[in-house]
Amino acid sequence: MAVLVTGGAGYIGSHTSIELLESGKDIVIIDNFYNSCPKVLDRIEKLAGKGFAFEECDIRDRAALDKVFEKYDIDSVIHFAGLKAVGESCQKPLLYYENNISGTVTLCEAMAAHGCKKIVFSSSATVYGEHNVSPLKETMIAGGTTNPYGTTKFFIEQILQDLAKSDPEWSVCILRYFNPIGAHISGMIGESPNGIPNNLMPYITQVAEGKREFLSVYGNDYDTIDGTGVRDYIHVVDLAKGHLKALDKILDENGVFVYNLGTGRGYSVLEVVAAFEKASGVKVPYKIVDRRPGDLATCYSDPTKAKEELNWVAEKGIDEMCADSYRWQHQNPNGYED
Numbered sequence: 001m002a003v004l005v006t007g008g009a010g011y012i013g014s015h016t017s018i019e020l021l022e023s024g025k026d027i028v029i030i031d032n033f034y035n036s037c038p039k040v041l042d043r044i045e046k047l048a049g050k051g052f053a054f055e056e057c058d059i060r061d062r063a064a065l066d067k068v069f070e071k072y073d074i075d076s077v078i079h080f081a082g083l084k085a086v087g088e089s090c091q092k093p094l095l096y097y098e099n100n101i102s103g104t105v106t107l108c109e110a111m112a113a114h115g116c117k118k119i120v121f122s123s124s125a126t127v128y129g130e131h132n133v134s135p136l137k138e139t140m141i142a143g144g145t146t147n148p149y150g151t152t153k154f155f156i157e158q159i160l161q162d163l164a165k166s167d168p169e170w171s172v173c174i175l176r177y178f179n180p181i182g183a184h185i186s187g188m189i190g191e192s193p194n195g196i197p198n199n200l201m202p203y204i205t206q207v208a209e210g211k212r213e214f215l216s217v218y219g220n221d222y223d224t225i226d227g228t229g230v231r232d233y234i235h236v237v238d239l240a241k242g243h244l245k246a247l248d249k250i251l252d253e254n255g256v257f258v259y260n261l262g263t264g265r266g267y268s269v270l271e272v273v274a275a276f277e278k279a280s281g282v283k284v285p286y287k288i289v290d291r292r293p294g295d296l297a298t299c300y301s302d303p304t305k306a307k308e309e310l311n312w313v314a315e316k317g318i319d320e321m322c323a324d325s326y327r328w329q330h331q332n333p334n335g336y337e338d
Contacts, residue, residue: 001026001032001073001074001075001076002025002026002027002028002053002072002073002074002075003020003025003026003027003074003075003076003077003078004027004028004030004068004069004072004074004076004077004078004116005017005020005027005028005029005030005077005078005080006030006031006059006078006079006081006107007030007031007036007079007080007081007082007122007224008027008029008031008054008080008115009031009033009036009037009038009040009041010031010035010036010080010081011036011078011180011190011191011192012080012177012180012236012239012240013029013031013036013078013081014036014040014043014044014189015184015189015236015237015239015240016078016080016239016240016243016244017029017044017048017052018044018047018048018184018189018240019237019240019241019243019244020078020243020244021044021048021049021050021052021243022048022049022050025050026052026053027053027070028052028053028055028072028074029041029044029052029053029054029055030052030054030055030056030057030059030068030081030318031054031057031081032056032057032058032059032081033056033057034083035066035083035084035193035194036192037335037336037337038109039194039336040189040192040336041054043188043189045336046188046190047184047186047188047189049210051191053072055067055068055071055205055288058103059081059103059104059106059107060098060099060102060103060106061106062106062110062133065106065107065110066110066113066114067309069074069110069111069113069114069116070114071275074116074249075116075118075250075251076115076116076118076120076250077107077111077116077118077119077120077121078119078120078122078243079104079107079119079120079121079122080122080248081103081107081305082099082100082103082104082122082152083095083096083099083100083149084149084198085149085198086126086147086149086150086198086292086295087198087292087293088149088198088255089147089148089149089150089152090147090148090293092283093148095130095151096138096148096152097148097151097152100149100152100153100156101152101155101156101159101166104121104156104159104160105159108163109315112167117167117169117170117171118171118172118251119160119170119171119172119173119246119250120173120175120243120246120247120250121156121157121160121172121173121174121175122151122175122177123153123156123157123174123175123176123177124150124153124176124177125176125177125178125232125260125299125301126145126146126149126150126153126154126185127142127143127145127150127153127154127173127176128140128142128148128176128299129142129143129144129145129146129150129154130144130146130296131144132144134298134299134301135264135300135301135302136258136260136299136300136301136302137260137302137304137305138176138258138260140295142154142157145179145300146295146296147293148153156175157258160172160174160256161234161256164254164256168254169199169254170253170254171250171251171253171254171256172250172255172256172257173246173247173249173250173256173257173258173261174256174257174258175232175238175242175243175246175248175259175261176258176259176260176261176301177261177262178231178232178233178234178260178261178262178263178299178300179199179200179231179232179233179234179236180233180234180236180239181199181200181201181233181234181235181321181325182201182235182236182237182316182320182321182322182323182324182325183324183325183327183328184224184237184324184328185237185324185327187324187327187328187330187331187332188328188331189328190324190325190328190329190332190335191236191328191336192332192336194257195334198274198314200231200269201233201272201276201322201325202325202329203215203216203247204272204273204276204325205276205325205326205328205329206283206285206329207275207285207286208280208282208284208326208329208330209329210331211333213285214285214286214287215273215284215285215286215287216286216289216292217240217269217270217286217288217289218288218289218290218292219288219289219290219291219292219295220288221291222291222297222298223297223298224239224268224298225268225271226268226270226271228268228269229268229269229295229296229297229298229299229302230263230266230267230268230297230299231266231267231299231300231320232262232263232265232266232267232297232299232300232301232322233263233267233272233321234261234262234263234314235314235315235316235320235321236323237316238261238314238315238316239261239314241312242259242261242306242310242312245273245306245311245312246259248310249309249310257309259303259305259306259309259310259312260301260302260303260305260306261301261303261306261312261314262300262301262302262303262314262325263300263301263303263305263314264302265301266298266300267302267318270286271318272318272322273286275318275319275321275322276326278319279319279322279326280322280323280324280326280330282326
């Protein structure tokens with residue numbers, strides 16, 4: 001039996017694929033390379049020391065999905081595939097609703113048709129919206145999202161929960177990510193966004209490498225320690241390991257399970273910049289610019305539930321996150337195009 005990893009060539013998907021392979025799992029990766037690179041596949045295999053199946057496929061293509069399920073013996077799915085840039089989602093909401101929501105519905109239809117009813121979903125802390133106060137807990141009412149990207153995650157969570165209610169054979173684990181940064185310790189895989197980065201760390205690393213002149217800090221008038229936005233940053237390898245714990249959960253039990261994957265500690269943008277400069281020895285110039293629409297002042301997790309029910313905790317601190325991020329970018333100045 002194999003695990004289907006949608007978006008497995010992406011940043012989080014590639015790190016999770018390595019952890020799955022190293023744990024002895026057989027996997028099938030599908031990806032359409034919209035925001036990823038085929039070269040990562042060879043690096044996954046090299047780092048894991050084990051081969052895997054790959055099919056180029058878009059989750060919105062039902063016929064292509066059917067072929068994948070017919071070709072491989074798949075018993076579970078870890079679903080990463082989706083568009084993820086907050087700013088872009090505000091500019092192109094229909095693109096996000098069509099890709100993320102319609103794609104997930106199509107995926108679930110294909111899963112059901114082939115008797116595969118176990119899914120780990122890559123959700124986001126953005127589903128908590130603006131009405132909940134950090135530390136954010138799974139018992140809080142989700143919704144009130146501040147951008148279309150977050151709304152797609154919220155809607156998909158509802159769809160998966162409704163699906164599980166309609167059919168008790170389904171087992172769904174929803175993982176609400178906070179802010180993944182870092183890279184594999186080898187420096188061979190990491191975050192490699194196409195075009196201008198939408199997330200903080202790849203922007204910092206590109207400035208450090210001289211690819212960009214300065215870091216734009218979006219707002220310094222928030223009610224935080226230094227006026228810049230505070231987020232719960234988590235090492236991508238810790239996040240990947242959380243998916244293995246979630247997979248074990250849904251293979252053992254049916255139902256719907258929701259977990260925060262974060263550290264429980266928030267860092268401001270300027271604190272991350274300082275930590276990166278310390279870890280890399282490189283100065284990161286920055287400029288304060290206007291706030292971005294849809295951004296919140298503070299967002300960090302209460303990860304207690306994942307510790308108690310999944311026996312998972314984030315182990316890597318901000319210094320290691322920054323050091324690994326810098327190593328990846330320094331060894332691969334142009335990402336996977338090097």
